[in-house]
Amino acid sequence: MVEEETNSRVPYFHIPVLLNEAIDALQVKTGQTYIDATLGGGSYSQEIIKRGGNVLAIDLDPRAVEKSQISIEPNLKAVQGNYKDLTEITHSNGIQTVSGIVYDLGLSSDQLQNPALGLSFNSNDPLDMRLDQSLxxxxxxxxxxMTEEELVHIFEKYGEEMYAKKIARVIVSQRLKRPIKTTGQLTNLISKAVPARGNIHPATRVFQALRIVVxxxxxxxxxxxxxxxxxxMPGGRLVVVSFHSLEDAIVKALSERSDVSVVGAVIRPSFKEVADNPRSRSAKLRTYEKKSVSKK
Ligand SMILES: C[S@@+](CC[C@H](N)C(=O)[O-])C[C@H]1O[C@@H](n2cnc3c(N)ncnc32)[C@H](O)[C@@H]1O
Known part of the structure; x- marks a missing residue:
């Protein structure tokens, strides 16, 4: 568990998932440069540095970047930004190619508990969900x-929610009486409208869909x-830890590219990791290697 103080003395924390497996898969070489595209609590970056690498780390969340700057790792450059601008961020930091890139998708534990982000169905905060406040x-x-049909569409497509129609109908009838402004209002509506399913909270899939779209x-x-x-660079590794099937499908599609080889099988967390950190239960780790350019 990473727990450190920020300037504002609010602890930033995240329990890393598949930490050793992900950094083993990168095959870190001393003095080489790596990108951690999702800095979060910084455990992946710290592990790469521990194994001799230099890291350019990116995160949308200014709190993650601020926290890592306080730890003052000489081999870490942390920047706030969106990994959709990966090439631009890398080049503007004076780096043209790297030996490995790692993504640990999803949210940090810190973000789930940050009331300002409104990401958790376990609290009652403004219904925001923007990781980047400029959105x-x-x-x-x-x-x-959104219209009822649009809500059904996003709940089905991005939440894979089987009760999408019922939930959308309840939302539309409720918002006529009073706008839905908090996570608590939305969670209550969903909990009343659909049955609980196993250990999964009934609002999980709708919250996932909204976060993906926002x-x-x-x-x-x-x-x-x-x-x-x-x-x-040729021989460089791409390692991605994903947490749901829609993300994993995008990662898996890379195997169709002609310039990469798939490395090993998909790695899942051990029983012990899942018992210690239930959030890890859906994690999947995939690794790719950039092919060497063939000589003619
Ligand atoms: C699961 S956490 C990463 C945890 C990290 N590996 C660690 O060891 O602490 C995922 C991080 O990705 C960041 N993130 C999500 N979408 C992003 C994006 N488009 N660009 C950059 N960072 C993003 C989140 O802000 C969050 O901090």
Whole structure:
């Protein structure tokens, strides 16, 4: 667990998932440069540095970047930015190619508990969900502004929610009486409308769908992974840890590219890791290697 103080003395924390497996897969070489495209609590970056690498780390969340700057790692350059701008960020930091790039998708534990982001169905905060506050549209804008059909579409497509129609209908009838402005309002509506399913909270899939749309999470990932392939030197590794099937499908599609080889099988967390950190249960790690340019 990473727990450090920021300037504002608010702890930033995240329990890393598949940490050793991901950094083993990168095959870090001393003195080489790596990109950690999702800095978060910094455990992946720290592990790369521990194994002799230099790191350019990126995160949308200014708190993650601020925290890592306080730890003052000489071999770490952390920048706030969106990994959809991966090539531009890398080049503007004076780097043309790298030996490896790692993505650990999703949210940090810190973000889930940050009331300002409104990402958790376990609290009652403004329904925002923007990881980057410069984005124009919040989750509340979508919930109160989309048509019933549009809501059904995003809940089905990005949440794979089987009760999408029922939930959309309840949202539309409720918002006529009072706009849905908080995570608590939305969670209550969903909990009343649909049954609980196993250990999964009934609001999980709708919250996932809204977060994906608000942040264009899948579009950013697809664009970024393609840029990553252009930045890797021959033999360089791309390692991605994903947490749901829509992300994983985008990662898996890289295997169709002619310039990469798939390395090993998909890695899943051990029983022990899942028992210690239930959030890891859906994680999948895929590794690719950039092919050497063939000599004619
Ligand atoms: C699961 S956390 C990473 C945890 C990290 N590996 C660690 O060891 O602490 C995912 C991070 O990705 C960041 N993120 C999500 N979308 C992003 C994007 N489009 N560009 C850059 N960072 C992004 C989030 O802000 C979050 O901090």
């Amino acid at each position: 124009g549209v919040t989750a509340a804008d979508l919930v109160n502004g 942040n264009d999470a899948l579009g950013n990932l697809e664009s970024s992974l393609n840029q990553a392939m252009g930045l890797l």
